Amino acid sequence: xxxxxxxVLISIGEVADRTGVATSALRFYEREGxxxxxxxxxxxxxxxRDSLRRVAFIRVAQRVGLTLEEIRDALDSxxxxxxxxxxxxxxxxxxxxxxxxxxxxxxxxxxxxxxxCIGCGCLSLRACALYNPEDxxxxxxxxxxxxxGNTPADL
Amino acid sequence: xxxxxxxVLISIGEVADRTGVATSALRFYEREGxxxxxxxxxxxxxxxRDSLRRVAFIRVAQRVGLTLEEIRDALDSxxxxxxxxxxxxxxxxxxxxxxxxxxxxxxxxxxxxxxxCIGCGCLSLRACALYNPEDxxxxxxxxxxxxxGNTPADL
DNA sequence: CCTTGACTTAAAGCGAACTTCAAGTTGTAC
DNA sequence: GTACAACTTGAAGTTCGCTTTAAGTCAAGG
Numbered sequence: 001x002x003x004x005x006x007x008v009l010i011s012i013g014e015v016a017d018r019t020g021v022a023t024s025a026l027r028f029y030e031r032e033g034x035x036x037x038x039x040x041x042x043x044x045x046x047x048x049r050d051s052l053r054r055v056a057f058i059r060v061a062q063r064v065g066l067t068l069e070e071i072r073d074a075l076d077s078x079x080x081x082x083x084x085x086x087x088x089x090x091x092x093x094x095x096x097x098x099x100x101x102x103x104x105x106x107x108x109x110x111x112x113x114x115x116x117c118i119g120c121g122c123l124s125l126r127a128c129a130l131y132n133p134e135d136x137x138x139x140x141x142x143x144x145x146x147x148x149g150n151t152p153a154d155l
Numbered sequence: 156x157x158x159x160x161x162x163v164l165i166s167i168g169e170v171a172d173r174t175g176v177a178t179s180a181l182r183f184y185e186r187e188g189x190x191x192x193x194x195x196x197x198x199x200x201x202x203x204r205d206s207l208r209r210v211a212f213i214r215v216a217q218r219v220g221l222t223l224e225e226i227r228d229a230l231d232s233x234x235x236x237x238x239x240x241x242x243x244x245x246x247x248x249x250x251x252x253x254x255x256x257x258x259x260x261x262x263x264x265x266x267x268x269x270x271x272c273i274g275c276g277c278l279s280l281r282a283c284a285l286y287n288p289e290d291x292x293x294x295x296x297x298x299x300x301x302x303x304g305n306t307p308a309d310l
Numbered sequence: 311c312c313t314t315g316a317c318t319t320a321a322a323g324c325g326a327a328c329t330t331c332a333a334g335t336t337g338t339a340c
Numbered sequence: 341g342t343a344c345a346a347c348t349t350g351a352a353g354t355t356c357g358c359t360t361t362a363a364g365t366c367a368a369g370g
Contacts, residue, residue, distance in 0.1 A: 011337095013346060023347085024329050032327090042336045044347055060285050063265065068327070093269065100266045104259055110218065111255040114248065130215050168316060178317085179359055187357095197366045199317055223357070 009038065009046035019055040026055070034058055034072050050083050057089065064096045065103065164193065164201035174210040181210070189213055189227050205238050212244065219251045220258065 016023045029035045030045070035054050037045035054075065061071045074092050078084045113130045171178045184190045185200070190209050192200040209230060216226045229247050233239045268285045 011346080022329080025327080027348095028328060040336080040347095042347085043349095044336065056283075056286055062327095063285075096269060097266065100262055100269065104262045104266070107255055107259045107262070111252065111259065114251060114255065128211075130218075131211055166316075177359075180357080182318095183358060195317095195366080197317085198319095199366065217357095 009048065010051075012037075012045045012047065015047050015051060015055065018052055019059070021055055021059065029055070029058065029068075032068060032072065034068065034075060053084075053089065057092070060093075061096070064099060066096075164203065165206075167192075167200045167202065170202050170206060170210065173207055174214070176210055176214065184210070184213065184223075187223060187227065189223065189230060208239075208244070212247070215248075216251070219254060221251075 010018075012023050012026050015021070015026055021029075026035065027045075030037055035047070035051050035058075037047045037051070040046055057075070058068075058071050061074065062068075066074070074095070077092070078088055110130065117128060117130045165173075167178050167181055170176070170181055176184075181190065182200075185192055190202070190206050190213075192202045192206070195201055212230070213223075213226050216229065217223075221229070229250070232247070233243055265285065272283060272285045
């Protein structure tokens, strides 16, 4: 009798199957405000179909190097009240382009410096461009700035 | 009377000053087997000068995207007993080149796919090349494979 | 000799993005 | 109506690359 509802709202397991994202991750995303879900009478999560696109956006954005916090901010800029359109998603994704360009540029610079630096002895000097990553934190971006040893104090 | 020793062996503070790497990080590197130090009579660390180059190597390798474990393996392949030569370091660093090339290629592919994918609707599909990062784990590499959700189980 | 800064240790903490666990509840297919 | 998969929660655990803390000991200049 309410079978039409089951076509509009999907369970966490179905979202997991369709996006390839684990249920534990989806629950985590909900806690962090990246996706939303209504509840069944019994208290189980029921996601709207456009959650699939949100989740897809999250994963692609992560590959580009955004943190979940940045992604949440981006998602928060989507219009509330109506389902986001193709143009909405396009606007968000377009912001990735410069970021990708910059990441590529940094890696290319490193590769070039590697050629000129290898074996020259400068590897131990703080003056070496390879060793001194002026812009590494900004451009390798994203994920593991802390993994690269860049704490706020370093900057 | 032992001043000549102080020219050959340097304290952790001096290594920190010269490399820009925190003493806590250097102690951590020693625990993890990335650098070695002898001890003063009072129990303080005394590093050989070539530790400076090892530390520099570690930091540059991290920028390339190697984990400390990979770096340790690389350093373990250095000749024992004698101080590594310029050629030794060159051999290790040369291995980075393909890695950098691959990282650059992946990002370029993503950029290109971004252009063709934006707004096309495929963002929500598992068939989308942007969404399905066949090689992301291998090439975005290094640092935060787990940040991208790639656990051993995924592969 | 004494002060002071540099050093020592083990253990705990951090931040990001999750996963795992335990102990139970819901939903559905037969 | 019952079995069983899928779901629920909060809390704790994981990984990586460190940093911080506490409670000291060592080394060097005056």
